[in-house]
Amino acid sequence: MTNQKDKGILLEVKDMVKYFPIRAGVFKRVVAHVKAVDGINFKVFKGETFGLVGESGCGKTTAGMTLMRLYQATGGSVNFKGHGDLLQLKGTALRNMRKDIQMIFQDPYSSLNPRMRVKNIIAEGIKTHNLAKGSEVNDKVADLMTKVGLSVDHMYRFPHEFSGGQRQRIGVARALAVNPDLVVCDEAVSALDVSIQAQVINLLNDIQEEFGLTYIFIAHDLAVVKHISDRIAVMYLGKIVEMTDKYSLFDNPMHPYTKALISAIPIPDPTHDKKRVILEGDVPSPINPPSGCRFHTRCPIAQDICSKEEPLFEEKADGHFVACHFVK
């Protein structure tokens, strides 16, 4: 976690949009869209950890999947260093891109093929991208397994023989196998118990240093995101509402949603002074999001303008971007 701005931009997302069509009727006509990601912009600098947080349904996972090209984007562009616009890549170029961006998934149970041995799971990427040949593959797999804290003796076991934390380590080894520049971690530690979660977070931090990785860390747990990230973007209903470095975000949150979100987190200290902003109601449906500012239906400081005009996502302080009419 160094000063990454001088190292240059690795990834730049511009106006990325992803709508999922809802079809109905005999002819399966498109009747509406789920506006999962509705025009988001951010940059990721080389060597940093960029956190993407929000509650369920805010579009954080869709954003990750879309920039990985696991979903076809509806619009926008994603510039990745050395590859041009990721969203336009095809064929071999797309395949080569996958070597440089890898993903670690949330559920360590469903993201590993139950019929493959650990060795083959980790080696698949190495073989696909011709990164090693013959016995080198085995050496590489063994090396990776040691690095992520798995015993090399377990190379020929199946995923079901491992615990959740160990499986997540296999997922990490699989992502590292192709020497990626960027790793997208989608709720990588959410399914794990507290003590195991700490182990995996520490592992992610260690390998980041060792391999010079850049992370996009997607999670709903603000405390985890704060621990691991350098900069953080907060999403609400398909939009980024606030983005800045982690210290400004927690010491000086500007957007009313960020304030409420931070105050809602229980602090493991009974003497902690709780000044809580309780939000009313639930997150509205992304099929028909509220007009103007999407947060106005739950916002404690909303005025008339908020339901009519969408606030711009502007830089309100140095490197601190906020989308709110009432933040100066």
Next chain:
Amino acid sequence: MNKDKKPLLEVKDLTTYFHTEDGLVKAVDGISYEVFPGETLGIVGESGCGKSVNALSIMRLLESNADVGGSISFEGQSLPELSERQMRGIRGNDIAMIFQEPMTALNPVFTVGDQIEEAVILHQKKSRDEAHQMAIEMLRKVGIPEPTKRVDEYPHELSGGMRQRAMIAMALSCNPRVLIADEPTTALDVTIQAQILELMKSLQDEYGMSIVMITHDLGVIAEVADRVVVMYAGKVVEYTDALTLFKNPKHPYTWGLLNAIPRLDIEQESLYNIPGVVPDPLHFPKGCKFNTRCSFCGEKCKQEEPELIEVEENHFVRCFFIEKVEKEKAKTKAGENL
């Protein structure tokens, strides 16, 4: 702990063993605690520590392969000795429970109103109309908008937070003395979790019931609990009031756990590593069950199991080497929690 007060619910040496094909699983292995009137007791531990099985044992909701031993007394009545009929009079009426997943805990083919009315009609001998009015009143109390309309809706028509509110309404409809909440907010988003915790607190003030809050989230415990039981591998490892637990944890597991969570309120260089994984309940280690993961483990820990001892007033710890933990704490105190 308030030794002059009489506990409402008293659990003593509770054991719950499951006979499975692979062998005997000691899910809960001799736990004791008291719940006093009007207080919130937190039970915290990682998955598989037996915290939920403990609740199901009290409610007698376990399957037939479970073997429950020890005593559970509620206002002087011994729950395991009651007939199924008598138990039905207690369940939902005196002791109510809310579950983690409101979608699976609610019956999808009945309206929310029907499900609340069922308990009211059964326990309070109300007519259907009266029960219906009560259901609407309860839904209003738990903060569901338009309760007259919502009462006739099915669970799938409600959002996750609303369903959890409906379940709380159901649990509180008979005005229970004890509410057992098993991970009530784990499946919810934090802003919704904050709403639900706030709601539970205000209802507790209004009804004066006791709450047993079962969770893995130490943040939630700090927020709501008066006293806390920390469980590991079917045993209580530490038992004290919340303030003491968070400010002066004595068991290596509690101490490690508190330092393993990422915190919003303090800056941490790295998280404390409790090595290894929770042991398999079929093959618990000999001696102290935490010995395979403990950084203070000595020879003695591998041979015998420590007792739960009152080391300070109302502070119970199951460890031979609490002074080693103290030393480590003093070392790391400089940086305040690592």
